[in-house]
Amino acid sequence: MLEFRTQGYNGYSVKYSPFFDSRIAVAASANFGLVGNGRLYILGLTPNGIVAEKHFDTQDSLFDTSWSESNENQLLTAGGDGSVKLFDVNVPQFPVQSWSEHAREVFSVHWNLVSKDTFLSSSWDGTIKIWNPNAPASITTLPTHSCTYSAAFSPHSPSILSSVSSDSHLRIFDLRTPASAANHLTLNVPIHTPPKPRMGAAAPVGIAPSEALTQDWNKYRDTIIATAGVDRVIRTFDIRAPGQGPLAVLPGHEYAVRRLTWSPHLSDILLSASYDMTCRVWTDGSAMGVPGQDAMMEPQNMMNGGGREMGRMGRHTEFVTGVDWCMFGAEGWCASTGWDERVLVWDARGIMQ
Template identity: 75%
Template sequence: MLEFRTQGFNGYSVKYSPFFDSRIAVAASANFGLRNGMRSSQTTSPRLHPINLFFRFDTQDSLYDLAWSEAHESQVLCASGDGSIKLFDLSLSDFPIASWQEHAREVFSVHWNLLTKTTFLSSSWDGTIKIWDPSSSSSLTTLPTHSCTYSASFSPHNPSVLSAVSSDSHLRVFDLRTPASASNHLTLSIPIHTPPKPRMGVPAPVGIPPAEALTHDWNKYRDSVLAVGGVDRAIRTFDLRSPGAGPVAVLPGHEYAVRRLAWSPHLSDVLLSASYDMTCRVWTDGSAVGVKGGGEEVADPMAFGGGREMGRMGRHTEFVTGVDWCLFGAEGWCASCGWDERVLVWDVRAVMGG
């Protein structure tokens, strides 16, 4: 395991470069996100070298998320607490090369379109999602959610489809190809805490009161499957082909809120989570083995769909707020960051059970 300290800054998000397996970007904030932010980029090889600081940008406000450009290997987007979005270039200067300011409150997530590579999105506590072209000074589209939107992302399978989760405990899916009309491109709105329907003799977990959804991610291999996590500590997976059926899998286990989710880019049934309980955990959603994991009954009676925890990493000493997979090399390398001012690079396979 490799470690880098973001001295004086508490991590909020960590992302591997889509171009280099040795570059990691971190969004962090002073005073636990109350003011002042920084964005640093580290270089590392999980196999050979320690982590070294490659570049650092200081900002006037907290940074809550970031996204590497899919079109330029040296550019990184940052989501700021002052409602702005900033684009930095590691090869040019200490200042952002572009900045956008339309959100009325904190920007909490940014995501680059993985397919067209010419647009990105942002979501904010002001209850909106905005679509942007980096060459334009104003947003292309505004999508209202009417609630604090913690996480939004483009589908990795369709450049016109995007999703978001919000404080009202709903998963929303938008399709930009549909007429805007009164729905503002909204095609699905799924209540996250709807109890799943029992199937194949497995009783469904009892429904629980709605709680804020903080994070979600698209499955990289199954184009209709997403995972959602939040304040109620459980991870749920949904299949958009059956939006009224409730979650396909329910994965309990975290002791505090789930702050970040990331499906594996290598295996269709594996995902990582980061939590305020100071752990990162690796899960299978059960899709690879059916309702019974490994031929045995699922141990947790609250679990549903055959998923289970496969291991955990507990080296952080404060809230873990970011986790991401390395796209290159041997499957399993990932990075995590947290409020303990540490970025850790580790091998998921080392913490997995048999």
């Protein structure tokens, strides 16, 4: 396990470069993001450990970062002052572009993985904005009418994106649809609605909604999305059958789940980061004879067996707020960061059982 200290700054997001297996970006904030400056770290993995290649300071907290999919040296930041900034590793000190349309904190940024010429941001102001890095203003604004903690483009389509918000809903937008009163909204799934009972079974008890903080698209099954948040439970959904409720329900974290990400190598594996100071590896059960791509046919199967925690990493000593998989090489390497001012790089295979 490798370690780097973000001295004086509490980590919020960590992302591997899509171009280099040895480069990591970390978005961090002074004073736990409550007040003060932010810092974007560019870290290199070397035979002598993790070294800081460069850092950029900002006047307000940073809550997320996303590497450009078209330029290996550029990356975005999500700012507490409502700004979205684009930095270039080869340009000293200042961002090469900055946008300030959001009225409140920007909590997530995500680059389009397919078309590569657009990215998005989501904010506490209840909107998602679509941007082109060469344009001075946003291309599209998508209202969610609630604090939107996470938004992401589908890795399978250039025009489909998802979000989760404080109102406990998973939303799917399709930019190809007409810009009607729905503003490209094609699906609105209440995360805490229990699944429909089977014929002759008693109706399940409903769960009180709570804030959804994180979500991610499965990299291999293009209709599967995982969500998690304040209620500590990870759920997976098939957007082809939203009325059926969650496919897999994975309880176990003791406090809110702050971030999760599907493995880029294995279709059933998830990695989560939580305020309970742990990172955990999960399987949703789809590789164990439980329906995966065709899970919409029998959604109860995953809930009744298959999905489980495979292991946990408990080396952090404060809230874990960021986690990411390395896309290159062996299938288990990942990085995590948290409020303990630490970035850890470790092999998830060492904890999986």
